[in-house]
Amino acid sequence: MAKEILRMEDVTKIYDNGFVANKNVTFWLHESEILALVGENGAGKTTLMKVLFGLETPQTGKVYMDGKEVKILNTLDAIEKGIGMVHQHFMLIPSLTVAENVVLGVEPMKNGLFDFKKAVEMTEEVAKKYNFNIDPMARVSDLSVGQMQKIEIMKVLIKGAKIIIMDEPTAVLTPQETEELFEQLILLRNSGHSIIFISHKLEEVKRICTRVTVLRHGYCLGSYDLKDMSEADISRLMVGRDVVLKIEKEDPTVGKTVLKIRNLVKNSASGKRVLDDVSFDIHEGEVIGIAGVEGNGQSALSDVLAGMESFSSGTVELNGHDIKGKNVHEIRQMGLAYIPEDRMQYGCAGDMSIRDNIIADRYFKKEYRNGLFINHKHIDEIVDQYIKDFEIACDDKREPVRMLSGGNIQKVVVAREFTSGSNFILANQPTRGIDVGAAEMIRKTIVKKSREEGTATLLISADLNEVLECSDRLLVMRKGKVVAAFRKANEVSEEELGEYMLGLKTMTPEEMEGLL
Numbered sequence: 001m002a003k004e005i006l007r008m009e010d011v012t013k014i015y016d017n018g019f020v021a022n023k024n025v026t027f028w029l030h031e032s033e034i035l036a037l038v039g040e041n042g043a044g045k046t047t048l049m050k051v052l053f054g055l056e057t058p059q060t061g062k063v064y065m066d067g068k069e070v071k072i073l074n075t076l077d078a079i080e081k082g083i084g085m086v087h088q089h090f091m092l093i094p095s096l097t098v099a100e101n102v103v104l105g106v107e108p109m110k111n112g113l114f115d116f117k118k119a120v121e122m123t124e125e126v127a128k129k130y131n132f133n134i135d136p137m138a139r140v141s142d143l144s145v146g147q148m149q150k151i152e153i154m155k156v157l158i159k160g161a162k163i164i165i166m167d168e169p170t171a172v173l174t175p176q177e178t179e180e181l182f183e184q185l186i187l188l189r190n191s192g193h194s195i196i197f198i199s200h201k202l203e204e205v206k207r208i209c210t211r212v213t214v215l216r217h218g219y220c221l222g223s224y225d226l227k228d229m230s231e232a233d234i235s236r237l238m239v240g241r242d243v244v245l246k247i248e249k250e251d252p253t254v255g256k257t258v259l260k261i262r263n264l265v266k267n268s269a270s271g272k273r274v275l276d277d278v279s280f281d282i283h284e285g286e287v288i289g290i291a292g293v294e295g296n297g298q299s300a301l302s303d304v305l306a307g308m309e310s311f312s313s314g315t316v317e318l319n320g321h322d323i324k325g326k327n328v329h330e331i332r333q334m335g336l337a338y339i340p341e342d343r344m345q346y347g348c349a350g351d352m353s354i355r356d357n358i359i360a361d362r363y364f365k366k367e368y369r370n371g372l373f374i375n376h377k378h379i380d381e382i383v384d385q386y387i388k389d390f391e392i393a394c395d396d397k398r399e400p401v402r403m404l405s406g407g408n409i410q411k412v413v414v415a416r417e418f419t420s421g422s423n424f425i426l427a428n429q430p431t432r433g434i435d436v437g438a439a440e441m442i443r444k445t446i447v448k449k450s451r452e453e454g455t456a457t458l459l460i461s462a463d464l465n466e467v468l469e470c471s472d473r474l475l476v477m478r479k480g481k482v483v484a485a486f487r488k489a490n491e492v493s494e495e496e497l498g499e500y501m502l503g504l505k506t507m508t509p510e511e512m513e514g515l516l
């Protein structure tokens with residue numbers, strides 16, 4: 001029988017506004033096991049882990065470690081007790097080296113000064129012990145996302161964590177990086193560590209976890225042995241219905257050109273060429289997917305198209321209008337709807353209500369006014385409908401958006417942008433952090449809007465399944481260039497895409513002719 005090293009019993013967490021995020025939740029973790037924690041957006045996963053990591057205080061509940069009751073007072077206390085958390089958003093200092101980042105919080109000192117040599121030795125030691133292939137002297141800003149994640153894991157290990165909480169660790173990784181992470185996690189498991197793995201990707205859950213704990217609306221539905229469960233079984237438990245994991249779509253009926261990009265070049269402030277001679281078109285009715293390892297120009301492209309950043313040379317036309325020198329508001333008026341990668345910073349105003357965020361782009365329009373006055377009744381009806389259609393889990397549309405779970409904040413942004421009436425949707429990581437049920441809804445809506453309304457969509461996503469499922473044509477970006485193009489996304493394998501994304505293969509301009 002596997003030894004139980006952690007048990008959280010009867011945990012209830014009610015937030016100050018009265019929202020019950022966890023209700024009598026009990027689960028346990030064995031030594032040397034990878035346990036999946038799954039549930040819809042807002043089900044209470046992060047809250048439960050915050051309680052475990054000492055970031056939130058529950059109203060009721062007990063924590064047992066190795067059979068003994070413990071009190072977790074704060075994060076430092078959690079770390080001391082051997083609990084570590086790898087957050088989804090990395091907390092690294094880019095200008096420092098790997099070694100300096102790894103020892104943050106446990107800095108070695110010599111004669112009152114930071115001992116860099118010792119920091120490198122400590123980093124090498126933990127890298128060797130757990131088979132991390134990383135240069136302690138490298139600067140973090142020069143590293144890939146996968147390597148940065150390794151540093152986060154090493155930071156936790158160096159502090160002696162035996163229990164590691166991983167919040168959606170694969171959301172930002174390529175298939176190859178995901179494979180590497182899984183090898184690492186299995187190694188950690190085999191060396192006596194236990195991992196709580198939060199993920200919305202059920203095929204990954206099936207692959208590397210032995211058990212799964214399912215939360216729904218704050219309640220724990222139970223913990224199950226994964227050998228008895230299919231992906232469909234898990235999603236049914238999470239969502240309460242069957243979820244379509246594959247999207248059926250007809251070939252697009254392509255209309256006139258909506259977005260026309262020619263020889264687009266952007267140099268960053270430091271002189272690095274982040275967009276290098278990018279040219280392609282998007283037509284009415286088409287979904288164009290962009291795959292690529294993060295940091296290869298996709299974000300720069302998205303920022304330029306949305307008017308958040310300027311570009312160095314080339315042209316971009318939206319519905320026949322040149323976007324050069326135009327701001328976000330002006331480009332929106334030309335026909336842009338925009339789901340930004342960073343929903344909190346650019347997608348919504350955290351302190352504003354859900355309702356006001358949904359109508360922020362339209363309350364001044366004629367159909368939302370009674371003469372000079374805002375038609376609140378009409379707005380309330382529309383917002384209620386969108387909350388229903390986009391499955392936004394909230395108590396009251398008047399509460400501030402920042403009170404929602406990450407996935408539900410994203411749904412607020414998606415609801416506003418999908419209903420804005422624009423004919424071009426720029427969707428940058430639209431389902432990141434979104435549960436299977438809601439991701440299905442968003443993907444289906446992207447395809448439906450292209451087929452039924454003739455919307456042109458540019459879909460940028462680190463989730464390869466998503467770009468392969470939703471896109472018509474598919475482009476791969478690497479080092480600011482388009483390095484591959486495919487006529488039909490569903491005819492490419494994830495492995496082949498990965499080879500282009502990592503630069504192991506490149507297409508010639510001739511091979512891409514007619515596909516851009």
Ligand SMILES: Nc1ncnc2c1ncn2[C@@H]1O[C@H](COP(=O)(O)OP(=O)(O)OP(=O)(O)O)[C@@H](O)[C@H]1O
Binds near residue numbers: 016041043044048
């Ligand atoms: N500080 C807070 N005050 C009030 N309510 C909150 C607060 N933080 C979270 N909540 C609510 O608690 C619920 C659970 O949120 P939590 O972040 O734990 O969900 P989750 O399962 O991790 O979701 P996701 O998959 O979207 O990350 C959400 O409905 C959220 O609105």
